[in-house]
Amino acid sequence: MTNTPDVYRIWVYLYQTPLLWLSATLIAYAIGDAISQALRRHPVANPVVIAAGLLILLLGLTGTPYQVYFEGAQFVHFLLGPATVALGLPLWRNRKAVRRDLLPMCAALIAGSLTAIISAVGIAWIFGAPGEILASLAPKSVTAPIAMALTQVLGGIPALAAVLVVLTGIVGSVIVTPLMNALRIRDYAARGFAVGVASHGIGTARAFQVSEEAGTFAGIAMGLNGALTSLVFLVLPLFL
Amino acid sequence: MIYAITLLFLCQLAGEVIVQAIGITFPGPVLGMGLLFLVLFLRRGSTEAFDGVADTLLKNLSLLFVPAAVGVVQQIDLIQENWLAISAALIVSTVLTLIVTVYVFRFVAQWTRGTEA
Numbered sequence: 001m002t003n004t005p006d007v008y009r010i011w012v013y014l015y016q017t018p019l020l021w022l023s024a025t026l027i028a029y030a031i032g033d034a035i036s037q038a039l040r041r042h043p044v045a046n047p048v049v050i051a052a053g054l055l056i057l058l059l060g061l062t063g064t065p066y067q068v069y070f071e072g073a074q075f076v077h078f079l080l081g082p083a084t085v086a087l088g089l090p091l092w093r094n095r096k097a098v099r100r101d102l103l104p105m106c107a108a109l110i111a112g113s114l115t116a117i118i119s120a121v122g123i124a125w126i127f128g129a130p131g132e133i134l135a136s137l138a139p140k141s142v143t144a145p146i147a148m149a150l151t152q153v154l155g156g157i158p159a160l161a162a163v164l165v166v167l168t169g170i171v172g173s174v175i176v177t178p179l180m181n182a183l184r185i186r187d188y189a190a191r192g193f194a195v196g197v198a199s200h201g202i203g204t205a206r207a208f209q210v211s212e213e214a215g216t217f218a219g220i221a222m223g224l225n226g227a228l229t230s231l232v233f234l235v236l237p238l239f240l
Numbered sequence: 241m242i243y244a245i246t247l248l249f250l251c252q253l254a255g256e257v258i259v260q261a262i263g264i265t266f267p268g269p270v271l272g273m274g275l276l277f278l279v280l281f282l283r284r285g286s287t288e289a290f291d292g293v294a295d296t297l298l299k300n301l302s303l304l305f306v307p308a309a310v311g312v313v314q315q316i317d318l319i320q321e322n323w324l325a326i327s328a329a330l331i332v333s334t335v336l337t338l339i340v341t342v343y344v345f346r347f348v349a350q351w352t353r354g355t356e357a
Contacts, residue, residue, distance in 0.1 A: 025303075025306055025307060026303070028306065029300075029302070029303045029306055032302075033302075046302075047302045047303075048302050048305050048306055048309050049309075051303075051306045051309070052306055052309035052310050052312070055306070055310045056310055056312065056313055059310070059313065060313075066310065066311060066313055066314045069307075069310060070307060070311075073306070073307035073310065074307065076303060076304055076306065076307055077304065077307040077308065079297065079304050080269075080304045080305075081252045081268070081269040081272075082245070082248040082249060082252055082269075082297065083297045083298065083301055083304055084252075084267075084269035084270060084272065084273055085248050085251045085252045085255070085269055085272040085273050085275075085276050086248055086273075086276070086293075086294040086297045086298055087273050087298070088251070088272075088273040088274070088275070088276030088277040088279075088280065089276065089280070089286060089290075089291065089294040089295070089298075090298070091273070091277050092276075092277055092280040092281070092286065100352075100353065101345075101349060101352070101353070103348055103351075103352045104344075104345045104346075104347075104348035104349040104352060105345070107344050107345070107347075107348045108341045108342070108344040108345035108348070109341075111340050111341065111344040112337050112340055112341030112344070115333075115336055115337045115340040115341070116333060116334075116336075116337040119329075119332065119333040119336045119337070120329045120330070120333040121329075123325070123328050123329040123332050123333060124322075124325040124326065124328070124329040127322075127324055127325030127328055127329070128325065129322050129325035129326070129329075130322070133318070133322050133325065133326065137326070137329055137330075140329075140330065140333070141333075141334075141337060142267075143267075144305065144308050145267065145269065146267040146269075146270065149265060149267065150265060153265055157315075157318070159311060159314060159315060160315045160318055160319075162308045162311055163308065163309075163311050163312050163314075163315045163319070164326070164330065165308070166305055166308045166309045166311075166312075167312075167326075167330055168330055168333075168334055169305060170309075171330050171331055171334045172334045172337075172338065175334065175335060175338065176338060179335065179338055179339075180338075180342065183339070183342070185342055185346065187345075187346060187349070189345075189349075190342050190345040190346050190349065191342060193341060193342070193345055194337075194338045194339075194341035194342035194345065195338065197337060197341045198334050198337035198338045198341065199334065201301050201304070201305060202301075202302060202305055204301060205301040205302040205305075208298065208299065208301070215298075219298070221341075223270050223273050226267050226269075226270045227266070227267070227270050230265060230266045230267055230270070231266075233265060234264060234265055234266065
């Protein structure tokens with residue numbers, strides 16, 4: 001076993017560069033995506049859940065703290081911003097459908113956005129959750145960077161808000177297809193819009209798996225809900 | 241590809257700068273999305289290279305949430321202490337939001353789309 005120190009030296013070197021955990025994130029996602037594809041995009045086989053599960057296991061086995069992991073993963077995390085901007089493209093491509101459904105979208109956005117905020121806070125409050133949890137839950141239906149900024153307005157914990165956002169996204173993207181089928185709703189614009197309002201980017205990713213039209217409306221919903229929720233939080237402190 | 245990435249970054253940057261300048265709590269990237277739409281509107285369309293970059297990014301949107309999802313490990317204590325409240329709130333609220341949104345959308349669309357819907 002003369003090569004053990006070498007292996008250790010390589011591990012120490014890799015541990016210090018962002019490359020290791022950046023690669024691990026991409027590999028974990030590739031595995032998650034392959035499994036999801038092999039199971040014909042079954043809603044339960046969510047690529048985010050599989051990838052995160054593998055990485056959490058790996059972090060646990062190697063005793064790596066999240067901060068060290070994030071040094072590498074931050075480059076992926078950073079792309080959330082440009083990807084949000086990129087949603088302007090499907091918005092432009094589908095401008096005719098968007099203009100046609102402008103009124104249903106506005107009505108559904110206001111109803112859905114308020115339902116998301118009020119029901120989440122209300123239910124957690126009934127179960128006796130403390131104030132910082134309630135404040136971290138309130139923006140759960142908008143995309144991570146927005147929710148992290150908004151929760152601070154109410155005195156929540158940004159890191160917890162980000163996790164709750166991701167969990168909301170996973171719940172919505174797993175539930176949406178069976179739920180909409182049970183409700184016998186075949187309007188993919190409406191289905192996509194609903195999952196975009198409820199479950200932001202992860203819901204949008206799921207909607208793109210189902211249909212381009214659903215994905216587009218989900219993307220628009222995600223953007224608009226980010227904007228509306230921000231407005232609600234902007235105005236809210238004036239009344240508290 | 242470089243032009244496409246630059247345009248995406250510039251839209252986000254402009255969004256962040258405008259938000260900071262006005263001094264409001266509003267997501268810069270969302271404003272950036274609006275700015276990109278404006279750019280496409282003024283140019284009367286996109287380019288193949290830009291479509292390639294933007295579509296690749298959107299097709300792999302799930303990947304971008306993986307680092308935040310792994311963050312669960314950091315918050316596990318807080319979540320465990322309040323697991324019932326959090327799971328009830330997340331599941332019930334998400335189902336409610338889906339149902340309310342889709343029915344309001346359908347209800348209004350029946351009026352605005354006319355007979356085709």
